[in-house]
Amino acid sequence: MSTPLVEMRGISIAFGGVKAVDDVSVDLYPGEVVGLLGHNGAGKSTLIKILSGAYAKDSGEVLVNGQQVTIHNPRDARSHNIETIYQTLALADNLDAASNLFLGRELVTKSGLLDEAAMEAECRKIMGRLNPNFTKFSDPVSALSGGQRQSVAIARAVYFNAKILIMDEPTAALGPHETQMVAGLIQQLKEQGIGIFLIDHDVHAVMELCDRASVMKNGKLVGTVNISDVTDDDLLSMIILGKNPTQKTQ
Numbered sequence: 001m002s003t004p005l006v007e008m009r010g011i012s013i014a015f016g017g018v019k020a021v022d023d024v025s026v027d028l029y030p031g032e033v034v035g036l037l038g039h040n041g042a043g044k045s046t047l048i049k050i051l052s053g054a055y056a057k058d059s060g061e062v063l064v065n066g067q068q069v070t071i072h073n074p075r076d077a078r079s080h081n082i083e084t085i086y087q088t089l090a091l092a093d094n095l096d097a098a099s100n101l102f103l104g105r106e107l108v109t110k111s112g113l114l115d116e117a118a119m120e121a122e123c124r125k126i127m128g129r130l131n132p133n134f135t136k137f138s139d140p141v142s143a144l145s146g147g148q149r150q151s152v153a154i155a156r157a158v159y160f161n162a163k164i165l166i167m168d169e170p171t172a173a174l175g176p177h178e179t180q181m182v183a184g185l186i187q188q189l190k191e192q193g194i195g196i197f198l199i200d201h202d203v204h205a206v207m208e209l210c211d212r213a214s215v216m217k218n219g220k221l222v223g224t225v226n227i228s229d230v231t232d233d234d235l236l237s238m239i240i241l242g243k244n245p246t247q248k249t250q
């Protein structure tokens with residue numbers, strides 16, 4: 001068995017009196033998609049924000065490639081090749097794909113000017129690999145479809161060497177055709193050995209896209225299961241009843 005890309009062990013964080021995440025452990029292997037499931041307020045986003053550096057945990061530890069790491073901010077997370085694609089995608093609507101690819105990390109010429117030509121060339125290269133049907137290089141991303149926007153956000157993470165990708169409901173706003181396109185992108189990332197934590201509340205999306213799923217309820221981990229071992233109903237009862245199908249009562 002290989003070393004996990006990420007291990008989060010015994011993670012807890014409280015806001016005021018509320019234990020948003022309570023002693024939760026999850027892990028992620030190379031080339032794997034792990035779904036994080038649970039109702040609104042279960043603690044999924046909070047758990048993942050600890051990994052992306054948005055929140056500081058109260059207790060627990062985070063290991064990347066078997067080494068304990070300290071993540072105080074998003075820059076620390078990036079230094080461990082952890083990239084996050086937020087549900088809002090955090091794209092600048094008025095800018096084109098290349099400008100969004102390099103947003104905040106622009107390429108500059110030797111004289112310190114923005115190197116637009118180099119950025120567009122790099123953008124064409126990576127989009128050619130990830131999404132060959134993409135042609136709208138000169139349009140602002142506001143003119144793109146949901147799936148195309150998602151592919152720009154994914155390209156941004158991959159270009160900057162993501163090994164651990166956090167995706168928040170990547171197919172929530174997409175139609176069936178575009179959902180298939182994003183599923184294809186996720187498959188490509190897996191083949192490159194990238195590990196993905198995929199936050200979702202849709203059991204069907206998780207059944208289709210994930211290898212394993214960790215279910216949370218009221219800040220606690222209900223359990224982690226292999227997708228091939230469970231049905232939609234098993235996942236639903238984990239989410240709703242907090243019941244783990246591997247803990248069968250006779």
Ligand SMILES: Nc1ncnc2c1ncn2[C@@H]1O[C@H](COP(=O)(O)OP(=O)(O)O)[C@@H](O)[C@H]1O
Nearest residue numbers: 015018020038039040041042043044045046047
């Ligand atoms: N910044 C915050 N301040 C106070 N409470 C928060 C904050 N972020 C999350 N919470 C609380 O933590 C709990 C878990 O929320 P969240 O992680 O967003 O759940 P999920 O992503 O599963 O819907 C909720 O009770 C939520 O109100």
Ligand SMILES: [Mg+2]
Nearest residue numbers: 041044045046
């Ligand atoms: Mg959330």
